[in-house]
Amino acid sequence: MHNLLRFLLKYHFVLLFILFEALALTLLLQNNNYQNTRFVQFTRTLKGKFYEQGMEIEQYLRLQEKNEKLREENEYLRNFIASNLQQQPDTFRKKVDTTHNQQYYYLTARVINNSVNKQHNYITLDQGSAQGVEPEMGVISSDGIVGVVQGVSENFSTVISLLNSELRVSAELSASGYYGPLNWTGGDYRYARLMDIPLHARLSQGDTVTTSGYSAIFPEGVPIGYVEDFEEKGGRFYEVQVRLSTDFKKLNTVYVVKNLLKEEQNQLEKEVKQ
């Protein structure tokens, strides 16, 4: 205690200087938009770099599992092509034009930071504005949807995870076509809640829940999860508990979805509203 006091007395000038300077700079960052933005950008880049390092090690340890997953996905895609080609009559050659009428463009990204245990979870990806990522793009994995891009720096972006009670996505029961808002309610990271499903909809455990495609963010039919349980709420609607198909604790490679026609859709919808 005595030594501490002596230390404080001896260096009081430097300590006070640090204190006052910290106070002034805090005020500066809190009250001035420009400096604050620069600061946030800087820390985002720094944070991204830091997590990237840690993730590289973890990536290596998970190579096995990742390979397995990629193989599965390859298999699925190959099957998909084969079945597509069979439907074509033999008499005409199929013209392959991959960009014609293409609405969605997918960009692969790695998850370099992720959390599942907070009320508002965020994910950091290693792709940013330099690679064409923009805010409000959807993010999906091969298992299902993951979240929506919130902010980007040059080489990194932050994503509002589906495990964030602020995020709502429009979801659809693929068997019957009824749709409603889906959001996470906190708590268990494996389950989310789907609301506003009318009582006359026939529901059974295990039904698939997918994205509805009504927002311009996600393509239609991306899996979200499976019906686990449902109960009547307020006498008019079902509240459905959905087991999420994406395992947020194992997120690794994801796809950022760019909707090439989003501008057009939003423009049209805006015009109609006026």
Next chain:
Amino acid sequence: MINYLPRYILSFVILVLIQVLLLNNVQFSGYLNPYIYILFLLSLPFETPKWGLLALGFVLGISVDLFTHTVGMHASACVFMAFMRPFVLRSVEPRDGYQLETYPSVRDYGFRWYFRYAGILILLHHLFLFYVEVFKMDLFFQTLARALLSGLFSLILILLIKVFIKK
């Protein structure tokens, strides 16, 4: 010391008002922006306690900030300048030291001494201020030029004030 208290308070108010009402509107070609309110920190007595320097620097900076809507910017630069003042005073100390009952002024220590003392501190303040203002390293040399030119301008104004108004 006590006798000088009202005089310092008065000079604080006058300097801040001149700065915010007059000089902040002076801006030649986007480069020159003189800041003379720091004359207050320059002319504080030698015996001012160090914590007092920092506190006064903070208050002075915040006062200017409140008028320019840049809360914290001038405050951080002034605190930095107040922190450097004792070191600068020591480095420009005349051979026989600082005498009792004297002030850091042209009258007591001569023009050359004051030029060096004020020049160094004004430069430090301006560098800090201009770099905090742009807050990035992209425009390094442009900012340096702005800080140096404005610093020179401020120094000339402050020297004029000190030579013509001997207080």
